[in-house]
Amino acid sequence: MATVATSSRRPYHVVVFGASGFTGQYVVEEVAKRLGEGPERNLKWAIAGRSRGKLEKVLQRVANNLDKPELKCAVEVIVADVGQPESLAIMCKQAVVVLNCVGPYRFYGEPVVKACIENGAHYIDICGEPQFLEGMELFLGRKAQESGVYVIGSCGFDSIPADMGILYTRQQFKGTLTAVESILTVTTGPEGGCGHDATWKSAVFGFADAAKLRFFRQQFNHKPLPVLGPRLSKRGSVFFCKGIGQYAVPFVGSDASVVRRTQRYLYEEHQQTPVQYCAYAGVGGLCSVLRLLWSGFFFWLLAKCSMGRSLLINFPEFFSRGMFTTAGPTQKQMEGTSFCMTFCGEGYSKGHDPSQSKPNMKITTEIRGPEPGYVATPILMVQAAMTLLNEPHALPDRGGVFTPGSAFARTSLIQRLQQRGLQFTVRGQQGAS
Ligand SMILES: NC(=O)c1ccc[n+]([C@@H]2O[C@H](COP(=O)([O-])OP(=O)(O)OC[C@H]3O[C@@H](n4cnc5c(N)ncnc54)[C@H](OP(=O)(O)O)[C@@H]3O)[C@@H](O)[C@H]2O)c1
Numbered sequence: 054m055a056t057v058a059t060s061s062r063r064p065y066h067v068v069v070f071g072a073s074g075f076t077g078q079y080v081v082e083e084v085a086k087r088l089g090e091g092p093e094r095n096l097k098w099a100i101a102g103r104s105r106g107k108l109e110k111v112l113q114r115v116a117n118n119l120d121k122p123e124l125k126c127a128v129e130v131i132v133a134d135v136g137q138p139e140s141l142a143i144m145c146k147q148a149v150v151v152l153n154c155v156g157p158y159r160f161y162g163e164p165v166v167k168a169c170i171e172n173g174a175h176y177i178d179i180c181g182e183p184q185f186l187e188g189m190e191l192f193l194g195r196k197a198q199e200s201g202v203y204v205i206g207s208c209g210f211d212s213i214p215a216d217m218g219i220l221y222t223r224q225q226f227k228g229t230l231t232a233v234e235s236i237l238t239v240t241t242g243p244e245g246g247c248g249h250d251a252t253w254k255s256a257v258f259g260f261a262d263a264a265k266l267r268f269f270r271q272q273f274n275h276k277p278l279p280v281l282g283p284r285l286s287k288r289g290s291v292f293f294c295k296g297i298g299q300y301a302v303p304f305v306g307s308d309a310s311v312v313r314r315t316q317r318y319l320y321e322e323h324q325q326t327p328v329q330y331c332a333y334a335g336v337g338g339l340c341s342v343l344r345l346l347w348s349g350f351f352f353w354l355l356a357k358c359s360m361g362r363s364l365l366i367n368f369p370e371f372f373s374r375g376m377f378t379t380a381g382p383t384q385k386q387m388e389g390t391s392f393c394m395t396f397c398g399e400g401y402s403k404g405h406d407p408s409q410s411k412p413n414m415k416i417t418t419e420i421r422g423p424e425p426g427y428v429a430t431p432i433l434m435v436q437a438a439m440t441l442l443n444e445p446h447a448l449p450d451r452g453g454v455f456t457p458g459s460a461f462a463r464t465s466l467i468q469r470l471q472q473r474g475l476q477f478t479v480r481g482q483q484g485a486s
Pocket of ligand 1: 071072073074075076077102103104107133134135136154155156157158161179180181207208209210211212249250251252253255425426427430
């Protein structure tokens with residue numbers, strides 16, 4: 054494995070921007086854990102945000118948690134505000150890669166991406182908002198390409214597991230994979246679990262602004278991707294999934310959008326057969342379904358008008374029925390939570406003609422990992438950064454705006470994640486070999 058690339062002109066390999074946020078603090082902790090280990094031992098890094106006081110507190114907390122008092126002196130603090138472009142430029146000029154944890158990205162993301170492109174820093178975020186992700190590709194893709202800068206969005210739980218999970222399933226499939234359904238289950242311990250309300254805010258505004266996403270997609274003017282084998286039809290809005298013994302609903306995150314963009318890239322750039330994809334999430338028994346439908350109805354009703362949105366934003370705990378809180382999950386809740394994403398794929402063995410017959414092979418793979426939002430996400434984001442720094446030869450030839458799958462398809466990201474506690478496994482494969 055290559056060692057971390059160094060740059061004489063840039064003092065830091067990594068700058069964590071938004072380090073004072075709920076997620077940012079865990080990203081800082083994850084970067085700090087990697088210090089002193091293997092090829093990352095020489096990593097130089099800094100933290101950034103708009104409040105020096107808050108950033109220093111984060112460093113203090115991380116230093117205490119990890120019993121590494123030296124962090125307080127060794128890690129530089131950079132003050133930068135999204136509203137002050139010159140402060141962003143100063144930050145970006147110092148970094149090889151910026152890990153952006155400042156969200157919701159629809160409000161705060163674009164100036165950071167622009168500053169990275171203009172100042173030659175690669176960019177990674179944990180955005181789960183398709184409108185922002187696709188908008189960056191549409192409006193800044195060419196600039197990023199011309200500058201040789203890699204802008205890689207959705208490098209958190211949204212949507213590395215789904216995107217890399219499809220690539221893993223394809224690698225393991227002994228034929229041509231044509232369609233995959235994924236189903237996500239999240240298991241909590243006795244203390245339960247929840248998300249921090251910033252993600253809830255992103256969802257509220259994303260829902261309200263869905264028309265803009267449709268507009269962006271029209272602007273791309275993409276031709277439909279070819280479909281090999283039967284078209285994968287979407288399941289109903291609620292169905293019972295025998296495989297997990299729970300009711301399931303379509304997963305409304307960014308996974309489907311990100312996977313579709315990756316499949317398009319791999320088809321257009323590398324002539325790979327596109328995989329059709331649908332994402333679902335398990336929600337539990339019938340009572341959970343009824344509760345979800347009830348809160349989903351209010352969400353749909355209120356997110357459409359500004360007064361409704363302000364109610365949703367100001368009372369996340371009430372309207373999400375405790376799924377999102379302003380305090381975020383406790384340490385115990387995070388420790389007791391884990392996820393499993395199962396991929397059920399189908400396709401054709403060699404010599405089997407998709408235009409003449411039904412798929413004759415099936416595969417089931419899965420990814421298991423710790424609490425998705427604030428344990429898995431920092432691991433995913435930091436390993437995405439490590440891959441970018443260590444394996445430049447395996448990245449796309451030019452810069453640009455990329456999904457994780459399109460940026461990291463030829464890298465060892467999956468192996469890196471396996472070493473950090475995310476398990477990718479094949480559960481079974483049937484049919485002609
Ligand atoms: N992909 C995933 O699975 C995943 C998981 C977790 C989170 N996320 C996303 O990550 C984002 C952050 O979530 P969070 O829970 O950490 O939110 P948060 O606690 O509200 O943190 C937001 C961060 O942004 C900073 N910030 C806000 N306005 C700023 C400005 N003008 N200039 C500079 N910094 C500014 C805040 O600084 P102050 O502390 O100074 O206010 C804080 O550090 C959200 O978009 C969320 O959806 C994604």
